[in-house]
Amino acid sequence: MKKRVVITGAGVISPVGNNVLDFISNIKGCVNGIGEISAFDNSLYKTKLAAEVKNFDPKEFNIEGSRKKDRFLQFALVAAKEASKNSAYIITEENSFRTGVVVGSGIGGIISIEEEHKKYLSKGPKRVSSHFIPKSIINMAAGHVSIELGTRGVCISDVSACATGTDCIGHAYRLIKDGYQDAVFAGGCEASICELAVSGFEAMSALSFSDDINRASIPFDKERNGFVMGEGAAILLLESLDSAIKRDANIICEIVGYGQASDAYHITAPNPDGKGVIQSMKDSIKEAEIDITEVDYINAHGTSTPLNDEIETNAIKKLFKNHSENIAVSSSKSMTGHMLGAAGSAEAVVCAYALKEEFIPSTINYKCKDESCDLDYVTDGTRYEEIEYAMSNSLGFGGHNSTILLKRYNK
Structure with a gap:
């Protein structure tokens, strides 16, 4: 028998809010999260604008060992911890193997790749960090979330470029619907506003070169001319309806x-x-x-x-x-x-x-x-x-x- 699947928690780090309440409030308020690029000196680039996450300090979010984690991993952890907290879902020895994680990224740790490659070129191979690989590979998003929350069920990262977040949710939905898991933390994370990534997208003529924050990301407008790169993470807790009802959870939607x-x-x-x-x-x-x-x-x-x-x-x-x-x-x-x-x-x-x-x-x-x-x-x-x-x-x-x-x- 197929199970009904509901959403009982959500966590967000975004250009318009660093928690789900602020995010939704600012979406309702039509807040524009786009501004001048501050992540690097973009004087040599045509691209002047991006939608950066503002006022993000991993220490304030209690991310242990943040220096060993790429920015995309930090985002994933913060969003997952918020989803866990506001869902009030308690992971126990009994339910841990029935609780999974499906969290992916389109690009992964490109900031760390860029930083370590610069270090390699200027100082040689022995100066490359021993944390480089686990900081940059995409599956570490799911891995870190699982370790942080204590889930022992399915732990996987779907990767399908800009469809990643949706596919992770879809994958999690099917895992629960078909009875393989009772609850799954699912979503996507990204942090690629850096010199290398912007150079690549700019070379493809994919980005907007507008310098007007109100005329840069303008979907369906006749004057649209490219996308504005954003960053952040959003993680949802999907749960079987039976599980949610049993613990009297706050159900957001189905x-x-x-x-x-x-x-x-x-x-x-x-x-x-x-x-x-x-x-x-x-x-x-x-x-x-x-x-x-x-x-x-x-x-x-x-x-x-x-x-x-x-x-x-x-x-x-x-x-x-x-x-x-x-x-x-x-x-x-x-x-x-x-x-x-x-x-x-x-x-x-x-x-x-x-x-x-x-x-x-x-x-x-x-x-x-x-x-x-x-x-x-x-x-x-x-x-x-x-x-x-x-x-x-x-x-x-x-x-x-x-x-x-x-x-x-x-x-």
Whole structure:
């Protein structure tokens, strides 16, 4: 018998808040998390802006041995500890093997890679840190979370570029639904605002070169010209409904569907026909056993790149047909920038609380209508209304298309 799966905890480190309450409050308040790059001297770069995490000191969050952990690992630990705390889920000897971790990253410890490579070139191989490898490999996100919280069940890191956070949640959902685990900490983390990563994305002409914080990350706007790099982490505690009810947990919302499909087209560009994202959305709806007309809101991938926004718009129109006119659509990246491997999980948090607290977030700084992007992108500020089903899309380099479908919790 398949199990119902609910979300009972969440933790966030983001450009618009370093805990879930501040994050949701600032999303509702249409706060722009984008600013001048402070992580390094960017005078030689075209890229002037990023969505950095502000006022983050790992010592203040009680991250033991923080110097031995890359920034992406620090983010993951803080978010996981918050999800654990606000879920009130107690890990015991009895339930530890039924409690898992699925936490990934799109890029991993690139800051440590950059730092240690500089050290290698200037001082030689003997000066490379013995902590270099465990600081930089992606699976350490899940490993550190498991060690910190004491989980002994499934411990794995899914990696699918910018779809990572969504796929980690989808993987965790299936583990619980199919009875392999009772609870799973799931999500993504990323910290790649550094010289090497910005150089790489800039060379691809993927980033916005705008120097205006209000006209840089502008999804679906006709003047969009690239994404703004963000960073952070978002971890959710997924739990079987039986487990949540048994311990009288605070249930945020229910997860009812997950879809994943490949474009099989290009390493970076989405397939113009949109068939991959259409299939991922379609499969999430099929698993939820609902009609397409029941979807109220879509948190779009919405990167503010010319191709992505148009192709995602057309995919929504092709799948939902006339109902696409009734669906509210928005992109959290207008506020957070693109958090890469953490984007999907951060946007899942937005959807979860949108269902619980009855609001639809805005796409901020939208000004110029694009004739090829003609959905209801919620550009007039936060809407306060009840929604029953919220969908979150993530698309990643390599052709990854992932969708999760969330439902307002009804007993």
